[in-house]
Amino acid sequence: QPLQTLYDEIGADMIDQLVKAFYPKVYADPDLSPIFEGDMGEIMRKQRLFLTQFTGGPPLYSQEFGPPAMRQRHLPFEITSKRAECWLRCMKEAFKEVGLDQQPAGIFFYERLKQVAAIMVNSE
């Protein structure tokens, strides 16, 4: 019997809802908005593909864009620890909005995102 993935527990629809709750907060955040200049629909789409793969679902992001290499892809953007905090605060609010903060799988998922966010910091 295969191991249950986070993706199986959370589900595609929940990932979709999470991404849709998250980016309006990011684009409205005064610390984050200066570096989020691209089309919101496109970044939502990319994040949905990435989080699908990140949680153990089908490798949709890599099928289209190749290796995730997230730290490298973030290097063009000035990511301070302050911005990482803001990103995580928006994510925490999005988790609450969609109810992911209420399930053990969601709590574990958020902890994983916290780890990745820390790795993304590339300037002070």
Ligand code: HEM
């Ligand atoms: C892209 C900022 C953390 C996943 C981006 C972009 C910015 C950004 C400015 C480009 C948006 C655009 O193309 O318009 C940040 C900041 C973070 C952060 C400030 C704070 C720590 C993360 C984390 C993840 C992530 C933790 C994954 C768990 C992505 C993905 C993309 C992206 C998948 C699209 C990459 C692509 O162009 O293919 N991020 N990010 N980011 N970010 Fe982040």
